[in-house]
Amino acid sequence: MPKITIDGTEIEVEKGTTVIQAAEQLGIEIPRYCYHPGLSIVGVCRICLVEIERMPKLQVACYTPVTDGMVVHTNNEKVLQARRAVLEFLLINHPLDCPVCDQAGECWLQNFYMQHGLYDSKMFEDKVKKQKALDIGPNVMLDSERCILCSRCVRFCDEITETFELGIFNRGDHAELLPYPGQELDNKYSGNTIDICPVGALTDKDFRFRTRVWYLTETPSVCPGCSTGCNISVHHNDKRPYKAGGIRISRLKPRYNPEVNQWWMCDEGRYGFTYVDDDSRIVAPQKKTRGRWQELSWNDAIDEIANKMKDTIDKHGAEAFGVILSPQMTNEDLFAAKRFFKETLELENIDFEVAAREKGYEDDFLMKADKNPNTEGAKKLGVSAMDNSGLEVAQMLAEAKDKRLKALYICHHDLEKGFNKEEVKAALSKVDLVIFQGTNQNLTSNLANYCLPSATFVEIDGTFTNFAGRVQRIHKAVEPLGESKPDWIIFRNLSKRLGKSMPYFEPEDVFNALVEEVDAFKGLSYEKIGEHGILLDGHEESAEKEMGALVA
Ligand code: SF4
Ligand code: SF4
Numbered sequence: 001m002p003k004i005t006i007d008g009t010e011i012e013v014e015k016g017t018t019v020i021q022a023a024e025q026l027g028i029e030i031p032r033y034c035y036h037p038g039l040s041i042v043g044v045c046r047i048c049l050v051e052i053e054r055m056p057k058l059q060v061a062c063y064t065p066v067t068d069g070m071v072v073h074t075n076n077e078k079v080l081q082a083r084r085a086v087l088e089f090l091l092i093n094h095p096l097d098c099p100v101c102d103q104a105g106e107c108w109l110q111n112f113y114m115q116h117g118l119y120d121s122k123m124f125e126d127k128v129k130k131q132k133a134l135d136i137g138p139n140v141m142l143d144s145e146r147c148i149l150c151s152r153c154v155r156f157c158d159e160i161t162e163t164f165e166l167g168i169f170n171r172g173d174h175a176e177l178l179p180y181p182g183q184e185l186d187n188k189y190s191g192n193t194i195d196i197c198p199v200g201a202l203t204d205k206d207f208r209f210r211t212r213v214w215y216l217t218e219t220p221s222v223c224p225g226c227s228t229g230c231n232i233s234v235h236h237n238d239k240r241p242y243k244a245g246g247i248r249i250s251r252l253k254p255r256y257n258p259e260v261n262q263w264w265m266c267d268e269g270r271y272g273f274t275y276v277d278d279d280s281r282i283v284a285p286q287k288k289t290r291g292r293w294q295e296l297s298w299n300d301a302i303d304e305i306a307n308k309m310k311d312t313i314d315k316h317g318a319e320a321f322g323v324i325l326s327p328q329m330t331n332e333d334l335f336a337a338k339r340f341f342k343e344t345l346e347l348e349n350i351d352f353e354v355a356a357r358e359k360g361y362e363d364d365f366l367m368k369a370d371k372n373p374n375t376e377g378a379k380k381l382g383v384s385a386m387d388n389s390g391l392e393v394a395q396m397l398a399e400a401k402d403k404r405l406k407a408l409y410i411c412h413h414d415l416e417k418g419f420n421k422e423e424v425k426a427a428l429s430k431v432d433l434v435i436f437q438g439t440n441q442n443l444t445s446n447l448a449n450y451c452l453p454s455a456t457f458v459e460i461d462g463t464f465t466n467f468a469g470r471v472q473r474i475h476k477a478v479e480p481l482g483e484s485k486p487d488w489i490i491f492r493n494l495s496k497r498l499g500k501s502m503p504y505f506e507p508e509d510v511f512n513a514l515v516e517e518v519d520a521f522k523g524l525s526y527e528k529i530g531e532h533g534i535l536l537d538g539h540e541e542s543a544e545k546e547m548g549a550l551v552a
């Protein structure tokens with residue numbers, strides 16, 4: 001393995017490592033624009049120039065492989081002067097847009113200029129004008145004047161999505177990044193081009209002019225949009241909520257996880273969070289009286305619902321009760337639900353799967369047809385009809401229609417997605433007691449007698465298990481909206497009211513109880529899961545599948 005000395009420190013690295021990567025291993029950050037670890041190396045922006053002893057000219061750090069005995073200087077006067085010159089060149093035609101540019105605060109042109117800039121301009125000529133505020137796709141706006149032609153976005157579309165929408169046209173200082181004629185930047189991963197654009201040339205329609213980035217706080221989480229479970233950061237506006245018109249979550253960004261999604265996420269997941277602050281959120285327990293919804297306190301709701309559930313079971317038996325859990329719920333929520341319904345109430349008709357009528361989009365990269373983040377978790381926890389020798393969801397609806405089922409407890413599902421509207425109506429209207437527990441109103445909640453408000457994934461701590469058997473943590477970014485509560489707390493409170501306490505105070509208590517009881521999770525803890533997740537035993541092969549999509 002070659003040894004290299006960078007700024008006086010020696011390091012041994014793998015053969016083929018480039019100077020920029022070796023420096024990174026030493027914690028030395030060499031500025032970069034065109035270099036991105038997930039894309040091919042082109043060496044076009046020249047901001048990463050370094051001095052290598054015994055070489056006559058400065059060398060491009062992102063392109064130069066390390067050789068044994070190499071001595072590199074990343075920060076001497078010669079290098080700093082070159083950086084200043086490159087920045088001066090990049091800024092010749094760059095507009096003075098920072099005060100109105102969404103990238104301000106996370107812009108690498110601003111950042112490196114502050115570190116290395118030539119603060120007194122030598123330029124008197126007019127800047128070359130290019131196209132601004134160009135709508136180039138459903139999610140992305142382009143400001144050509146801001147573009148520094150690093151080609152990251154072009155390489156993303158050529159190498160990662162292989163959709164080839166973007167190119168660099170014309171020459172010299174008239175060179176311009178644009179979609180090919182007649183093309184739109186409309187691939188299913190287009191938002192990633194915004195993330196990797198080092199300047200404010202590509203901005204997000206969903207985020208433009210909404211807030212300045214320095215008002216945002218980041219919380220690590222996992223996308224609930226499908227069973228891949230891409231790692232994400234939730235960016236929330238805690239510092240100026242009064243300017244955000246009730247929108248607490250400003251955007252989702254991919255978070256690097258080498259095993260799951262690397263640097264990327266899909267647009268469906270990226271823009272799929274708006275329900276969190278939507279007007280359709282259920283924000284208090286509710287009861288329907290003579291066709292009208294009426295709010296209840298949690299105490300009254302728990303009392304009434306617990307009593308009615310018990311009465312139904314006493315009168316008609318456990319077989320007259322159906323429970324539909326959801327793979328949208330965390331492992332902790334499902335485990336507490338199982339304890340409540342199976343152990344406290346001794347019910348058997350428990351299921352969680354509702355096959356979607358329309359198959360979800362799937363590809364061989366990240367997106368999965370199963371649009372739930374925890375199907376694998378639900379299977380491992382044994383909350384399917386098969387595990388409980390009870391009725392499946394479709395059978396529950398059939399029994400309901402025939403008036404054999406007297407009560408239904410439905411968590412999160414919009415049953416209309418799996419069955420036709422009339423079928424759902426016909427079934428639910430025949431049941432005496434329908435309880436809906438979930439985040440937002442839908443057809444199913446409208447047909448219920450009681451609605452209990454659940455917190456959303458950005459309002460809770462917990463874990464999901466992805467399709468490959470990787471258990472990953474989600475973290476609370478904002479407080480539960482209104483009176484909403486994590487599902488496991490609702491089940492704990494109902495269980496207590498029926499005389500069986502669950503000694504859980506934090507989601508970690510639920511997780512630890514789950515680990516004790518469910519073999520598949522044996523030996524796990526929140527600490528062991530860490531920020532990149534951990535594979536359940538016996539899932540090593542699926543890990544290869546996870547990686548397969550990323551390296552194919
Ligand atoms: S739009 Fe951004 S990512 Fe694309 S070439 Fe220009 S600066 Fe680079
Ligand atoms: S691929 Fe799935 S998990 Fe990843 S961002 Fe898209 S919806 Fe979310």
Ligand code: FES
Binds near residue numbers: 032034046
């Ligand atoms: S980062 Fe090395 S040339 Fe652009």
